[in-house]
Amino acid sequence: MISFTLGCEAGHDFEGWFGSSSDFEKQKSRKLVECPTCGSTKVEKTLMAPVVSTSKASDKVNVANVDNVQRKMLSELKEIRERITANAEDVGERFPEEARKIHYGEAETRGIYGAASLEDVKELVDEGVEIAPLPVLPDDAN
Numbered sequence: 118m119i120s121f122t123l124g125c126e127a128g129h130d131f132e133g134w135f136g137s138s139s140d141f142e143k144q145k146s147r148k149l150v151e152c153p154t155c156g157s158t159k160v161e162k163t164l165m166a167p168v169v170s171t172s173k174a175s176d177k178v179n180v181a182n183v184d185n186v187q188r189k190m191l192s193e194l195k196e197i198r199e200r201i202t203a204n205a206e207d208v209g210e211r212f213p214e215e216a217r218k219i220h221y222g223e224a225e226t227r228g229i230y231g232a233a234s235l236e237d238v239k240e241l242v243d244e245g246v247e248i249a250p251l252p253v254l255p256d257d258a259n
Contacts, residue, residue, distance in 0.1 A: 118133055118134050118135070118136060118203075119134070119135055119136070119137060119138065119141075120133070120134050121133050121134075121135060121162050122162070122163050122164070123150070123152075123161065123162060123163060124160070124161055125151075125152035125154070125155060125157040125159060125160050125161075125164040126157055126159040127152065127154075127155050127157055129152050129153075129154040129155060129157075131152060131153055133150060138161060141162070143161060145158075164167070179254060188192050189252060191255070194252040194254060195254055195256075197252065198251050198252050198254070200249060201228070201230065202230060202251070204228055205227070205228030205229055205230050206227060206228065206229050206230075207229075207230055207231060208229045208230070208231040209231045209232060210231065210232050211231060212229065212232055212233045212237075213229030213233050213237040213240070213241060214229070215229050215231070216229065216233075216241055216246050216248060217241070217244070217246060218245075220244070220245070220246040230251060233248075
């Protein structure tokens with residue numbers, strides 16, 4: 118049996134158990150799967166947290182644990198980025214030019230960050246300029 122997290126067109130989430138994914142699809146096409154809250158038969162699978170199990174009970178993945186690990190990693194990445202930006206100069210679009218000057222000894226050695234196109238990054242790497250991207254975090258998209 119497979120447990121799917123389902124949702125209806127009205128936004129209600131619920132769980133359903135099926136013999137297989139194709140069993141779900143067959144029952145859905147015959148309008149046998151309906152939302153227990155509103156009765157809608159316009160139901161789809163939604164994102165669900167995976168449950169991974171092995172032959173040993175001790176090897177099961179705890180989804181809450183995975184969420185905590187992700188939160189901790191994101192927090193640490195944010196902290197690293199904040200430390201870098203607090204101790205480096207934002208040179209913006211001039212990043213490729215400034216990185217080259219530092220690399221070739223034409224400017225004082227210092228930490229910098231800024232923006233560079235993919236082409237600029239490739240050229241800097243080819244020239245042996247040591248660079249690394251700042252971590253992009255989910256909150257950056259908001």
